[in-house]
Amino acid sequence: MQVTMTVNGTEVTRDVEPRLLLVHFLRETLGLTGTHWGCDTSNCGTCVVLVDGEPVKSCTALAAMTDGHEVRTVEGLAQGAAGGGTLDPVQQGFMEEHGLQCGFCTPGMMLTARALLDREPDPDEATIREAISGQICRCTGYATIVRSIQWAAAHPAAAPTEQEVVA
């Protein structure tokens, strides 16, 4: 079947098997390997992407289900050219506060953080913890992830709006 969606601001159309998971569509069909995969039961959240601005576990959605929707992955978090560009404050926050070690959970954590801050620019610690509670990090013990998101909240200046990124 054919699916058409906007991924990081670019419209893509591909022929896919109806059973193809969104995570595999992103990673294998489009080669966007920043979205990871870590479990069989929708528990780990390493696969989180934003669909229409909301965090979604891409291992638990079919590519077909996002037909006609807007998907944003970690590759679309920085503003500007692929690989370079201005980092999102969330990305900067993770570097400043050591919010990542192996980096495997990081893309999903950052996208959830972005969605949270878009909704609630100054969340308290409990809100941050709850926002990331569907995701597992095996390396950091979470405190530095919380601080990273707090850093991003405190430095919103460079934050691109959703429209700017998609446009």
Add this chain to the structure above:
Amino acid sequence: MTTVQERSPMPQEREPNPALTDPSRPIGFGRVQRKEDPRFVRGKGRYLDDVVLPGMLHGAVLRSPMAHARLVSIDTTEALAHPKVHAVITGKDLEGLNLAWAPTLSADVQAVLATDKVRFQGQEVAFVVAEDRYSARDALELIDVEYEELPVVIDARRALDPGAAVIRDDKEGQTDNHIFDWEAGDKAETDAVFARADVVVRQEVVYPRVHPAPMETCGAIADYDPIDGKLTLYETTQAPHAHRTLYAMVAGIPEHKIRVIAGDIGGGFGNKVGIYPGYVCAIVGSIVTGKPVKWVEDRSENLMSTSFARDYIMKGEVAATRDGKILAVRTHVLADHGAFNATAQPTKYPAGFFSIFTGSYDLEAAHCSVTGVYTNKAPGGVAYACSFRVTEAVYLVERMVDVLAQELEMDPAELRLANFIRPEQFPYKNKTGWEYDSGDYEPALRMCMEQIGYADLRREQAEKRARGELMGIGVSFFTETVGAGPRKHMDIVGLGMNDGAEVRVHPTGKAVVRISVQTQGQGHETTFAQIVGEELGIPTEDIEVVHGDTDQTPFGLGTYGSRSTPVSGGAVALAARKVREKAKAIAAAMLETRPEDLEWEKGRFYVKGDPSAAKTISEIALGAHGTVELPEGVDGNLDAEVTYDPPNLTFPFGAYICVVDVDPGTGKVKVRRFVAVDDCGTRINPMIVEGQIHGGLADGVGMALMEFIGFDEQGNCLGGSFMDYLIPTAMEVPDWETGYTVTPSPHHPIGAKGIGESATVGSPPAVVNAVVDALAPFGVTHLDMPCTPARVWAAMQGRPTPPI
């Protein structure tokens, strides 16, 4: 220039050690951002499953649904007929290649694909190679296997029963499920101390089976080139060089024709030390099909088949005087090694470094004995940041000290303070043969007590108890033994546990460091650059760290057991010092003076008494590669290579205190606060050190409260997915509070001791001690992990049960 990042100190941080973190020192040790982060935050890490090779096929493993059964037949006809399937490999096929069984790291063998029997649920039975991962999975469904069920052995306590099914009837002469007996310490001396002690406490303490479960599962891509006979193997491995040698030994491919590449690794914690059947199958798949073959396990496969950890049943005993002097410790351990003895540990240490179970205390005697048995469970045994079984040892002694405190009605912190090895006793030889390099225990525990407000907490607890509220305070103090190790004592399958490092300073003064150890998130690209920066005065950003490719790096045994900084860090520092010596000779030639007239100041040599007559390391590098007339015996480069053989292990330590609240209605435990004071000697990058501690603390809370690989009576694994194997999320852990002391290792080139596993080792007893303390009003003196609501509730009702 690299800059030390300006930041406000984290609220819990103590005054940093000015010698190490002075922000005016932009080079070397200190808090710098990690060099690896820019690619990770952009989603540009390159993990195993991100690698796509031209023409690559995908493998999938068919696994046994049964824990113990005879293989009657395997029919692969239908699977082979699948249009996208290129090959189906069974144990029979591997027998033809002499690869059906592979040696383990513990002088046993393990089935790659089953030929005679399956011995645990999830064991590898067949391997399908297909065009894509979905088709490979589809084809697994088309393989028809007939099994004849056999009785299982699941409880290690029953493994040596006379009637128990013999699991390893493949081994000649094996008539029961016994693997080994091992002991340390002086039994007679210890028994004598116990016989005359006023007080003896006894408790069976179980460290249940858990799993490291890194977020990235294990996998490999094998790419065999039939023309030049070269095997390129991409792997999720913590030990690329050791793997290369083992493949050469096992598969018969010459070692110079094997290249192991470990890209970015999404966490390891010991899970990625071993060689798994899937890797060998990928190699065979590539040889058979002539194409690269990728195999990546899914999460259930990861939890059910690769490298469990712990599974020790320990009978602990402590002898003491009535006034609280601990005299001796004694234990017998029943070690469940699963169906194959595949633990990864130094050859002479079948129970790892468990004999450090004497802890941080000055004792008169100690004796431990360990019996290893086979059961119908997955093989493995040394993993999950355990420092070669130091985790089990520390848990045992720290739990037992609390049992003693309860018996003597003493405060557990005071009891520890009264029994510590004193600073003047270091280097301290313990009763099982370890020589602790350095330590100063009392200040660490006092700092921890002060930071958490211990006395106030005890008062609060008393008030709450009076009101029927359940609050617990748990103390633990650990000493680790890490950094294996001296080659005269320690090897893995005959390979001495040393590591190589190579430092090259290029003509323009930028440097490359090549190391044999493998980061899985620890930040090696940063810390190893900082070590060279500290030694040579080269900014961290001008130093590239090369690792994870056996064709590009010197030989060494890899990263596990907290050995990267203690061993490889030593190698890097010494290689940099060799470069500095060479630079001195060349600088002397350039300045037309004698080397002994030169003084080193970070980054340059100057003539004593005339600081303006100087050459920077960059100028010397250019001189070395340029036209300077070189002194006798000095060749024209600034390169050096060292293989470091550590003289001893290192002994990091720390004091942890945990506060929990238990819901009397549900038995749910909430970790309210956790203070960790660690001493890992010299701290290279305090930010990374803190990060390592935080991660380990979360592990500890996970193991103490949630994580458990259980089995039912048929041997079905009950922890085979993240629905059942529970890992803490941000909701189950508190905001960690940390502090530190610095007691450098006297024998390590930079005084560093390693920090990777300290918190995983030290935190479980703090949490369990807190839970038991909370339940003391119910007469509870011990509760085995995991302290789930149901198990805590049962303990409150007077029915504590060990986990099975």
